[in-house]
Amino acid sequence: MAIDRTVLVSPDAMGQIDKAAADSGIDSFGLMRSAGAHVAAVVLARFPQAQRAVVLCGPGNNGGDGHVAAKLLERSGMEVQRFGMEPKPGGDAARARALFPGDICPFADWRPRAGDVIVDALFGAGLDRPVSGDVEALIERAGRAKTPVVAVDLPSGLSGRTGEPTGACFRALHTVTFAALKPGHLLMPGRELCGEMHLCDIGIPARLIASDDTVWRNHRGLYAAHMPGSAASQHKYTRGHLVVFSGPLISSGAARLSAMAGLRCGAGLVTVAAQPSAVMVQATHLTAIMQRAIRDVAELTDWLGDSRLSGFVIGPGFGDLEKARAYTSLLAEAGQPVVLDADGLTAFAGKTEELAELFAGETRLVLTPHEGEFRRLFADLADDVTLSKIDRARAAARAQNAVVVYKGADSVIAAPDGRAAVNADAPASLATAGSGDVLAGIIGGLLARGMPVFEAACAGVAMHGEAARRAGRGLTAEDLPAHIPAL
Template sequence: MSKHLFDLLLTPAEMAAVDAAAAASGIDSFGLMEKAGASVAAAALRLHPGALRFVILCGPGNNGGDAYVAARHLHESGARVALFHLGDPMRLKGDAARARIGCALEGQGLDLYRPETGDVVVDGLFGAGLGRAVSADVRALIERVTEAAIPVLAIDLPSGLDGRTGKVLGAAFRACNTITFMTRKPGHLLMPGRELCGELEVFDIGIPARIVRAEAGGIIAENTPDAWKSALPAGQLETHKYKRGHLVVFSGEADKTGAARMSAISGLKAGAGLVTIAAPRAAIAANAAHLTAVMLHAIDDEADLGDWLSDKRLQTFVLGPGFGIGARARGFVSALADRHLVLDADGISSFKDDPQQLFDLFRGEPRLVLTPHEGEFARLFPDIGGDDGLGKVDKAVAAARRANAAIIYKGADTVIAAPDGRALINTNAPVWLATAGSGDVLAGIIGGLLAQGLPAFEAAAAGVWLHGKAGQRAGKGLTAEELAAEVLPL
């Protein structure tokens, strides 16, 4: 795959437009299918040298055409090949029909396939273009293959997966390997698609990058430094702590101070010049016993906060970790409406009964970052979260537009979305990041980046990526304290 297309994710509709544009430019579309099918056959031989039989499943469209080409190449290589088709192969059109005619093998109906020891299934039924639940006969086939533990090599995407959302449409193959062409789709990265694809390889079949980029929407990509590094502040030899920003993290009561400290330490390690924990007077001693580089300031109520905010150097805040749910949180957020704010955990839950109250506070240039997990998202955006017709990216973007905020829709496939429609899918987080306090660390990292001047969306995306890298360094069995210790600045 061209490195210039590495981070780009194309929806199935966009990829279809790329194929059409390539053909319109004079590129031989059957030649592209020939290269695709040949790459699948080569991968099958490389990945499964001990296969006793390659079982090729051919669908009713161009994915099936790729499979017919792969079957021909495998047969010509001397491999034992059995071909099964969905529907009447005589009804194929265009390049797919040409591929079928060029394959000397006689096929059988899909329902006749019975797994045998030594089989490897090459799945060319649907690819990424499936838009509805699979039929009963396909579901039955998937169940037979799964129960027999037959290895599956998927062409483009395991059949039964939605290429845009990564959702299972009734039933789907679990592939050991997936071969796709030119670029990945969102469904390759979103769950459960990411797990069902197995090892993913992207083959360049000769479509010029300029055509791919011209047809791509360009608003969905993988979350990598290339997506936000241009927003990073330039390194300055002459600098001081205030130029690197002052981050304030609000603490909970005396028996709930640990979460704020983890956020504060993480913000400091992410590069903020100064970090202060704003705590109730009754919680000052509990915090002071554990802090050295982080400062403390007593804040009991909105009046105290209002007085402190007269210092205009205080521009960036984290509220939520261990803070407590209720009117006090809502009042503090209202006082911070003209500042940059990461709202996490208890801060989010404090607005569950009237989310619009929160959204109305943060209009204009986006300066709010929201970090909901699945349950918190459903409470803030019940209609969006409950819409089964939307994928995770669609939901995150819709929520970002409504809230005028950068949304971090957390999970194994965390999505970061901006009000302008941009979305990034994060892939670098190890599974062991799912531990108590991990979200507090993330909130602090994002706050530290906001304090240094990054826009809300870029701070959110960079923070999620740094969080994943810290998790990789900390290793399995990490605690939140160990995770915070592994945070490094950009």
């Protein structure tokens, strides 16, 4: 059966899925045997020259998977030695252990040797606290010896809920998981600690692999149906008019990046609303993008009477925080979607309640903070170590009635209604000055074209990553707009 590689399931929800499978009549031990077989297959395929499989078995079902894998690896001709704990009596893990009798040695007895590969079947996603001292010592020995690790479900010591280590943690080269991905597989640093992911179908029906926790890996299915189309009858105004606000002369480049990105993703018109001092320098750089000099609140108020203006980006290189707040207040009254980025976010540090009041009602605000900006806006959430990045983004989205794009290598897009998506495939080359300005422009352009807010944010983040892949290594932010994929 096809396995859904987009849904993310919390460890608690996965436990309920396992229980539902057993309650529906599916042989739970059969699932364990299938899981162990997948683990053994990855070990044999990826480490054909390994001389000894060091299988670490915990007391629960993760350890049971390890016992099954150990037996299959021994049958394949590999030397196998198990370390760890006896399983809890009466369950599937005890049954797997009984089918492969033999010694289970204490952790302290393992001495690394050339040709070892570790199968970490200790705890998987079931542990959300630090590992014990003897396991920590083993993890340290494995790290010093550079012994390769294949983790079962999750590297032991890594939270499947937050993607954060709870203490000492294995760094796996491969992680074999079953039925569905967990948030910890995608959230940083968990994604790096998992190594190459292997999501395996062990026979749990797709109808059971569901969760009331509406969180996904960002994928085209979240937004494709809402992407703006093309028709012969269209003209520039029906394709939306995006406005990007420019800062002073010295920092006007950020607005140009946003504006060009908005134009490249299909907005019919894009205007840079510049302070008068920046108009001349903008004119030397812009051709297809229009300009308008906006001196103050009064001039902006007059312009906002034009009903053809359909989306706004404010913040990139803007500089004047007081003016940013005043302009944002007017944009909120105009009733069109707004992307608040960079200085636009910083302008509301300590004033998030004011921002939430401005955008009460229908959701039409997108916030795009990186880690530092998120902390300036939501210090209480950023400091709460019990929360995952998904939890933080969702809480901020609810509080602000906004879609929050919490940027990073594991960007999280969260809506006030609880929907969330984790983007996990953007290349590292996006870590360059100005790339966030481009992202704000892409999202702004999609909003100006009429996309719903959450879907526009998900699509924008995906298109941003695709542009970076097309641009290749060594890209600069100026390269990105030309590589934005066509709708």
